[in-house]
Amino acid sequence: MTEFRIPKLNNNDDSYILVEWLAADGQEVRQGEPLVVIETSKTAEELESPADGTLVIRVHSGDCAPGELIAAIGAAVDVVEPVVPEVPPLESGEIDVVITRPAQVLIERHGITLERVRALGKKVVRAEDVAALSDSREIVRLPKAQRQAADVVVLSHQTIPAAFTVVKANVTDMAKLTRDLSKHARTLIGLSELLVKAVADQRAEFPHLFSTWLGDGRIRLAGGSHVGVTIDVGKGLFVPVVRDADARPLDAVARELMDYRMTALRGSFRERDLEGANIAVTLHTEAGVELAVPIIHPGHVAALSLASTLQEVQPADEGFTVRQTVRIGLAFDHRVVNGRDAALFLGAVKRLLEEPRRWLE
Amino acid sequence: MRVAEHLNRSLHALLEKDPSVHVLGEDISDPYGGAFKITKGLSDRFGPRVMSTPLSEGGIVGVGAGLALAGDRAVVEIMFGDFATLAFDQLVNFAAKSTTMYGRPVDVPLVVRLPTGGRRGYGPTHSQSLQKHFIGVPGLSVYEMSPFHDAEALFTEIFGSGRPAVFFEDKVLYTKPMLSGGDGLHTFEVRDGWAVIRAEQNTEDVLVAPGGLTDRALTALRDLLVEDEIACTLLVPARLHPLDVTPVADVLHAARRVHVAEDGTAGGTWGAEVARLLHERLWGRLTAPITHISAPDSIIPTAAHLEARCTVQAADIRAHIQRAISR
């Protein structure tokens, strides 16, 4: 008999959702066979069977916690006592729905019938349930990933005194270069890829922007540039991490970002793809976006934003030329760095984007 | 089945299954069968293994310890838990200490049953809840009867542990029914020595209370939910000390506020010890300090209107929890 317990999948959730079993209760399963889908606040993971044997499911679906016993896998003769939740006995004449006093007041005020209250399918009917009945507008519970995002941004706003600086970069020449680079590297190298690499390469000069605030006037410096990059292909917002982006060549960084985009389309990120960033680049390259203010992830000091490329008419010697510009924003924890550092950092990034020759050196 | 009858049947079963079990106490023999009738039928059925004793609380606890030491198992009934003070030396300095003070484990399978608590108008010396005086005595376990827990299983567990135990029994609880399954609103689940009573999973409020408070806690829970729309889970441990909260860690970890209720008088109480233990484990998860609900620092008067003032009522539990939430 082998116990099958939920492993700890990440550090930020204390519960997950058991989405579905991939094998049936009582079915013979093999070690290593995918058994069950568990959804964390960030992603869904398949867990594999730890042993050969008969699957005896304890938790069929719903909330589950790290360490919780969800199934047992054992020899066929090894019958596990099923966990049968005790059903409360309903005595005859006892009402099947408990209506709270505030709910009762609303029911009477709005003249709601008992049938409609029963149709809610709730054991305990509260005032908010009745209010929903008297209000036809729909109430929607956000998906778990969005609820988690909500917690993160609230924490960011509550704990990080952020300041913001923006620069405009002329990327006219860069637009031409990216086509050549892409051809040469046989993968897409665009402004996003260049920005990720350009940011990562600043760690030696601007280590504080990659650090973690520890409180009490202390920070912990990073051991590598681990850049989180926002990817949203319509299946939810993910922030996969390009690890050690300062130590790897541009084409390797680009290829990894491409892989992440493909993964995002399949919707199958692993926890390890999403953990360990110390700075973030948020992409807002949808046409027409001029400027975006990013959220600093709790534990980071800085977040950059890349807006869309804009055409700009500029007076030239004989008339006008058209140039292409982007705005790069930097939100930073003002406890750790000041406006001057932010400006210098952005200036260094801007130069890298404006002078494509540097990439060829 | 009423709790008293369940307890009586448990003692019958215990004596029947194990010929080494002895039951001692004042006025416990038939036809009287004990002041609260918990021992009814035992002496008729098991003869000399059930002994009515002189009025010597210290002495009979010592005799029980002697039987236990020599290889028997003993259940000693103190007619009113208040009189446990007369047996304090035997419990603390002999039965409990002997399990370790001889440098090696010595088994003392002894249960001292203590009918406890007020709300019956018996007055200052027959109504107390003295649990707190037995908390933290090396070698001594403290149990409390509840309508959820099987008493025979608890007695067997105590005997198996080799440690002596005081077993508090709320006197009002004797007349209440044993509880299982649920009450239509709450489900009752018993797991590893804890009863978990709740209307829904993972409530933000959790109330920890010994078995004696069950009826009042259940009333408070029902009122909180139906009147105030506050869902609260009740946790009832069978063993008050040492307290192992591991089996209910999931319930506690989901909590944002924890409340502890007890019948003992304020000051140096079991509830304070529970709060200390839970503050350590739950610090950072809770959004408020742990609420403590106990009887006031007072003797328990006899007259009903005065007694009610000095014992924990369902309304007190509800009011404390309401206050904690609105803070």
Added chain:
Amino acid sequence: MIGAVRERTLTPVSEADLSRMLRIRHFEKALLRLFEQGRLNGTTHTCLGQEHVPVAVSALLRPEDHVFSNHRGHGHFLARYDEPHALLAEITGREGALCNGVGGSQHIYHERFLSTGVQGESLPVAVGVALRHKRTGDGIACAYIGDGTWGEGSVYEALNMAQVWGAPLLVVVEHNRIAQSTPTAAQMAGSIAGRCAGFGVAHHRVESVDVNVVRAELSGLLETVRRDKRPAVFEVSVHRAGPHSKGDDTRTAAELAEAAAGDWYAHYARDFPAQVAALEEIERAFIDAAVENVLARPLSEWS
């Protein structure tokens, strides 16, 4: 009061009994010596002058009998179990200790011997043990107490229960006339005999310090406890030749002289000097060697 010593006040004692009494005596003297040298931790209560009582009693006990002892219990233990090394290791917290050094001088549990440090506490326990003996065979519980212990209510609760329930319990009272520093007359009204009579419990008192006489007088009484399953109190008049514990004797010179004169040893050494001299050397050397052996051991361990 014991007057001038007459010729041959005591009867000749067997070599085994005398050896044991002298062994206990030298064990206690060694403890007092170790205290003076600062080599013992805590406190101890020696039984100098009372060694003959447990030696008289133990010979009448059977292996299945339980013995309950008190704070002044080294003699009770050594008379029953000839294991001075293990007892000394217990008192000094060394390897081979009876209870790993946890209990020390006055909390010993070894086979069927148990002592505790609270006056009178073990008597109800002994009743419980005696009740089991009554049910399962012919064993008895034997509990040693002093005259001072009669101030404790537990003594009366125990005597009452033992008599009501017919528990084979022998209570041996070592009446040494003083409770720590308080003379018995200042802390006990009436008499032990009178108190026993109140409960209908058999009582017998012996004045002699002759181990043979004490044993002979106990023999019949103990048999009735064993055979008839009922309690009895056996009171032996003794003199505490040493202090209560150590260096805390507040008795006057005259009182001390009286106590010394009542010491069995004083009488017997005068009556049988050659026998005492011969055995005493052996026992003294034996205990000295035991002290050396035990104190060289590693400290005891407790898990």
